[in-house]
Structure formats: C-alpha cells, structure tokens
Amino acid sequence: MTGTVAIGPSETKVSAAPLAANKAVPRPRVNGRVVVMTLYLLFLMLPIYWLVNMSLKTNTEITSGLTLWPQEITFQNYVTIFTDASWYSGYINSLTYVLINTVLSISFALPAAYAFSRYRFLGDKHLFFWLLTNRMAPAAVFALPFFNLYSAIGLFDTPWAVALAHCLFNVPLAVWILEGFMSGVPREIDETAAIDGYSFPRFFIKIFMPLIASGIGVAAFFCFMFSWVELLLARTLTSVNAKPIAATMTRTVSAAGMDWGLLAAAGVLTIVPGALVIWFVRNYIAKGFALGRV
C-alpha cells in the first residue's frame, strides 16, 4: 500500500495497484443485499411473530417478563376460541357479512363498471369520479344514519346490516377496479360476440367475465379485506346476534380482565382469512392497486 501512496492521488484511482492490494488482504465479505433484506423481514415480521408468540404462551409467562419464544407452549388459547360459542360465532358472523358484502358488491359493480367502460352517457365522467366521494368521508359519519335507519326497518343486528353498510365503500371501489380491467378488453370483442349471435347476458357471462376474471378476483379481494378489517360500522350496527370477531375481542377485554394469550390467539386467527385470500390473488394485486390500468 505504501508504494501506491507515493503515486499521485489522481492516478491512484485509475491504477490497478490498490485493487491488487485489496485482493491481497482477505477481508470478511458483507453482502449488503442480505443485510437489508434481513432487516426488512425482521421489521416486517416482528409484530406478527410477537402475536403468534404471545398466543402460544400462558398469561403468567406473558406478564412475568420478556421471553423471545414460549418457554412452555400451550394451545389452550386456540382451544378456547374453537370451543366457546361466544368466540367462534364472532368469526362466523364476520365471515357471513364479509361474504354477503363481497358477493353484493361484485354483482352490482359488474354492470355498473361495464356501463362506465363502454357507454357514453350524460354525466358519465362526473358520476364515475363522484362514486369515490363515499370513500372520502370517515365511516363514523355514516354510522349514525345507518344505525337509525336499520333500527327502524328491523335490519339492526343482522349480517345484512353490516354487509349493506359496507357496500357504501366497496361498490365504488369495485366499480373503479373493474372498469380498469374492462377497458383493457377491446370493444370489438363485444361486437364480434353480438355478430356471432350472443345475447348480451350470455356474452357477458360466457365471453366477457372470463376475460376479466383476474379483475373480478382483485376486486373481490379488496372488498373482502375492507369489509374484514372494518370495525366501526360493524360494531355499531350489531349487538349480540351478529357481533363480529373484532367487536368480540374489544368487548371481552374489560369483562374478563386482560386475557392476553386468548386475545393474541384471536388476533392470529383474524389474520388467517386475509392471508389466504392474498395468497390466491397475489399475482394480480399490483394490477389491482393500479385499478387495472397497467
């Protein structure tokens, strides 16, 4: 190294000598990519790991001090959830209104998106934009009118109450996503089908829907996720019979003290359906976030 220092600094940069010197002295190689990826995964997975970790511990262990993994693995928390009706019915209720909502949203959004994609009508562009205004107001704004309305017509505390309320947010979103996918299908395909003799409903189901299948999947996923994680409307519009799991979790806290392990187990089970759905549509998610306009 001393030999190269004698050479002018500007030449040092281009000469091969320092490179050769570096080669001669072996140093432990640190792969930057691996470090970054490890840190990324660490930060990403830490909360989830901690949730799973807690769900497998006893309450004594959770409250007694910091342990990185369960000293004494227990599945009692999960057993409680799957055997206690007040717990598992929360999941059933949630899944019921989420599925109703997804089906409703998609079946209303499909014809609406087709109209926005294919026809020019009075105010189409404005309508299309203003669909999104329903997403601009916080859910709390709508909680009171919904509560009052549903109480009046006897929908309160049914899965339909929550499912319909969530349509307010999910139908516009589904219309936006589906419109993007539909506009990617050439109009000539519609016309060719008409020329071939397809009636409109038959064309729509047999030819058109397979072409936008991934769009329907992505839209269904978004409806599912929004409805699944939404808490405020779901809790306001239900009391006993249709109580969603998230409400069960928050209400149980104060009643039975802090059952940390049980809550953590419920949390883990809440993540599972979303993770499953994401797995199925993982290849289309990016396109869905771009509303089909990729």
Place this chain on the structure above:
Amino acid sequence: MTLVLDNVCRKVGAETHIRDISLTLERGSLNVLLGATLAGKTSLMRLMAGLDAPSSGRILVDGQDVTGWPVQRRSVAMVYQQFINYPSLTVYENIASPLRVARLPSAEVDARVQDAARLLKLEPYLDRKPLNLSGGQQQRTAIARALVKRADLVLLDEPLANLDYKLREELREELPRVFAASGAIFVYATTEPSEALLLGGNTVTLFEGRATQFGRTPLVYRHPQDLVTAQVFSDPPLNTLRASKTGSTVALSTGGQGPAAGAFAAAPDGEYTVGFRAHHLGFESTGRDEIAIPVKVSLAEITGSESYVHLSAGEHRFVALVAGVTRLQPGAAVTAYLDPRHVFLFDERGRLAAADLAKAA
C-alpha cells in the same frame, strides 16, 4: 340477398360520419370500399352490419326494412383490422362460436369447423388459444369464424392491414375464393387502390363520408366521374395541374404547352384541372402529340424494378413512376412528357369534363 342502403346518413354529435349514401349490393357480389383513413369505410360497414343505426335513411335486406334490427337478428359476419378473437376460448371454439350460439348439432359444428380450418390452414392449431398464434393465424381464425357462419353479408374491415406483405398476398388471393362459394355479399374495406384492383368486383370510392362513385372496379379506375374519385383511386397520388385550351393548343399553369390532342381534342375551349397518374409521366419523348413540362427533380425513390421520381414545377408537385433505376439526380432540371390521351380533364366543380375513354388511365 340484396342489401340496399337508401339515403343513409350517420351523425355523431356535430360530426357527420356518413353523408347520404345510397347503394345496392347484389347477392354473391364482391364490393370494395376504397377510401383514405377517416373516409367513412368503417362507419359504413358498421351501418351495414347493424352495429350502429343510421341517423336517417333506411337499410333494406331483400326489400325488408331492417334499419332498427339488432345485429343478433341479422345474418352478418365481420372481420376487423385488429385480430379479434375470444382469448379465453381455443381456436376450435372460437371458430365454432357462432354455430354453438345457433345450437347446431355438434356433428354439423365439427364438420363446418374442420372444413373452415382446412381451407384456412388452421388444422394444427385448433387446440391452441388465439394469443399463442402468430398474427396471420389469429386473423385466419377470425376469418374462419366469419366463414363457418355462412352469413348473407360478410364484412371485412381492412383485414390484411396489420399483416406482413407475404401473408397479405397469400390471404388476399384466398379470401375472395374462400367466400365466393357461399353466395354472400362480400364487402371489403381497404385504403389501397392496388388492393381494390387486385380484388376486382365492384368498388365504392369514399371521401369524407360520401360515396363518390360506385361501379365495376376497373371501370371506376379508368373512368372516375370526378376529381375526388380519381384522387381516391390513385396511388401514388394523382398529379394535377391547371391548363387552358385555346384552339389547337394547350397552355399549362406550370409553363409548357402542347397540342390539344387526346382528351383535349373533344373538349371546348376553357380552363381545366388536368389529372394524370404517375405512370403516365415520362422523361423520354415519343415524338407524337406530347405536352412537355419543364420540371425539377426533388427526390428519386428507387424500389428496384421501378423508380418514383418526385418533381416540382413552380408550386406544383408531381410524382412520376418510371421503369428501372432512374439516373436522375435531385436538383436536375429536366423535361417531363405527358401524353394527352392519358389525362382526365375536370371542370371547375371537379366533374369529369373530358377524357379519351379508350386510353385514359
């Protein structure tokens, strides 16, 4: 069947796409719609198919008014310029699709699909999805679907425009043959005059939504009844200049003059717009009744067997098509010779005033 368009117009918003077109297309005839982009070829086809309704006028099939009929009720097949197939179905199901809708027995469906596939050389690909085929094969699939339907009206909207030229030549030969047996009215839209001439049949020249002329293709080519038709039906573009005839001489607006022979012979004295095609302008004098035009060479495009020589004379621009490789250099001042028997004379309203009908074009 006979398809009659009776004073058909189509307006979209403030724009007029089709302006008062009346046509009668006979059973078993081949009809070419010739016009530049935006001339109204596709609009006219969509009216014929029933995909759009005319703003005014009637469409009659065998004397029956079908103007408001949905396209499903009509016996129509259409092939687009883009390769339009159903991506989710196999080639076989794509071709079979109109037959499946019509609920034909599957033995009949299979026979017709196999026939069409053989005719269009699609047999090895029947199990594939259209998107896994080449462009030519995709378009063949679309054509096969139009063929199996045995529709009374077959519309082909620039079907070969997106194909490479080898495939175009092949398919252009096959298409009329493939459909000839069916006795259908065959309508073919194209932007290229040479394609119209190769196909033959009848030609409708379209310009800005108007049908400027309708007749046998060679007849329209040789005897355009107005300047616009001649321009639509010329590639390279029709050369035009102004000329005035007095007695036995003709004086050109570009300078130069000649004897009032050929088309000029029968025309009364006066001002005319002279139209002539590129291959009638040459650089060698034949010594008989010629009009000499002093010109300057601005560009020579050589295709190999022919040369397109772009010329200027004042503010006029001409193109001359000469055989072989030209030796003319850009900038050279030369004399171009025009045979007055091969020109069209148009009056100030653009109507054909005179032409030597035996020799014109």
